[in-house]
Amino acid sequence: xxxxxxxxxxxxxxxxxxxxxxxxxxxxxxxx
Amino acid sequence: xxxxxxxxxxxxxxxxxxxxxxxxxxxxxxxxxxxxxxxxxxxxxxxxxxxxxxxxxxxxxxxxxxxxxxxxxxxxxxxxxxxxxxxxxxxxxxxxxxxxxxxxxxxxxxxxxxxxxxxxxxxxxxxxxxxxxxxxxxxxxxxxxxxxxxxxxxxxxxxxxxxxxxxxxxxxxxxxxxxxxxxxxxxxxxxxxxxxxxxxxxxxxxxxxxxxxxxxxxxxxxxxxxxxxxxxxxxxxxxxxxxxxxxxxxxxxxxxxxxxxxxxxxxxxxxxxxxxxxx
Numbered sequence: 628x629x630x631x632x633x634x635x636x637x638x639x640x641x642x643x644x645x646x647x648x649x650x651x652x653x654x655x656x657x658x659x
Numbered sequence: 660x661x662x663x664x665x666x667x668x669x670x671x672x673x674x675x676x677x678x679x680x681x682x683x684x685x686x687x688x689x690x691x692x693x694x695x696x697x698x699x700x701x702x703x704x705x706x707x708x709x710x711x712x713x714x715x716x717x718x719x720x721x722x723x724x725x726x727x728x729x730x731x732x733x734x735x736x737x738x739x740x741x742x743x744x745x746x747x748x749x750x751x752x753x754x755x756x757x758x759x760x761x762x763x764x765x766x767x768x769x770x771x772x773x774x775x776x777x778x779x780x781x782x783x784x785x786x787x788x789x790x791x792x793x794x795x796x797x798x799x800x801x802x803x804x805x806x807x808x809x810x811x812x813x814x815x816x817x818x819x820x821x822x823x824x825x826x827x828x829x830x831x832x833x834x835x836x837x838x839x840x841x842x843x844x845x846x847x848x849x850x851x852x853x854x855x856x857x858x859x860x861x862x863x864x865x866x867x868x869x870x871x872x873x874x875x876x877x878x879x880x881x882x883x884x885x886x887x888x889x890x891x892x893x894x895x896x897x898x899x900x901x902x903x904x905x906x907x908x909x910x911x912x913x914x915x916x917x918x919x920x921x922x923x924x925x926x927x928x929x930x931x932x933x934x935x936x937x938x
Contacts (some may be wrong), residue, residue, distance in 0.1 A: 632699070634663075637675070637699060637703075637707065637721075638707055640699050641699060641704040641706075641708060642708065644701055645705070647814075649699070649817065649818070650817075650821070650840075650843055651816070651817075651818065651821040652787060652788070653818075654696050654785075655698060655699060655757075656695070656779075657696065657697060657759060
């Protein structure tokens with residue numbers, strides 16, 4: 628249910644979540 | 660210095676970049692947190708895209724929730740080294756949020772990290788998980804039991820929907836998950852959904868105010884025509900927890916025309932950030 632991401636991934640993932648393309652939860656490690 | 664995802668706006672266009680910022684740029688607050696994890700939610704998508712006009716002051720740091728360690732505290736409830744969690748309070752919208760290595764907030768906005776959870780686990784739950792659990796609790800507070808029948812989860816493959824599906828299934832409910840993506844069906848069954856149905860029929864406007872009763876309860880994170888159709892199909896005396904407005908085109912004529920009741924449980928609308936109407 629949960630996937631990991633970095634700060635650099637956030638803009639892309641933000642666009643995807645608005646399109647309904649994100650499955651489950653995305654946890655962002657801000658130190659990566 | 661700290662690293663942050665900084666948003667800026669020029670001529671209506673929002674740009675995002677990772678920047679090194681001085682601590683002096685942090686907003687006022689009586690607790691400073693070394694952020695470890697944040698999450699991505701629908702509202703973050705709106706904020707980062709500039710949609711919805713949610714952010715009024717630029718530059719801005721998004722991130723509606725976070726977990727981390729207290730670095731400085733002038734609040735009596737927190738000491739340096741405490742592990743803390745923040746969800747809600749319109750953080751990441753009207754004040755800088757969790758997409759940064761440091762955050763400055765007010766102590767009343769924080770809660771201590773629950774014993775037994777890591778900061779990452781707390782964010783795996785996050786705002787979406789909290790919303791889902793509040794919705795389940797609200798449905799049960801209004802009489803829902805596993806014996807009542809099928810419980811629908813719309814937007815089931817999303818953050819709130821995934822947690823809602825898993826929690827309801829674990830509590831013994833027969834969960835019907837609605838999704839528009841065929842590739843999520845196995846995922847949803849893996850979370851405990853008894854069946855998965857296509858969302859398309861829910862998106863069509865209702866032809867009549869009441870339809871055949873089917874749902875003993877619903878957790879709806881879509882809104883719009885979907886919510887209207889769900890309300891029309893909800894069993895007499897049963898309830899719907901409406902926790903989002905991703906569709907953003909709720910037909911006012913549909914409200915109050917159903918067997919059940921509408922309940923909003925996440926404290927604010929994902930789309931507009933306003934507190935929802937409550938009954």
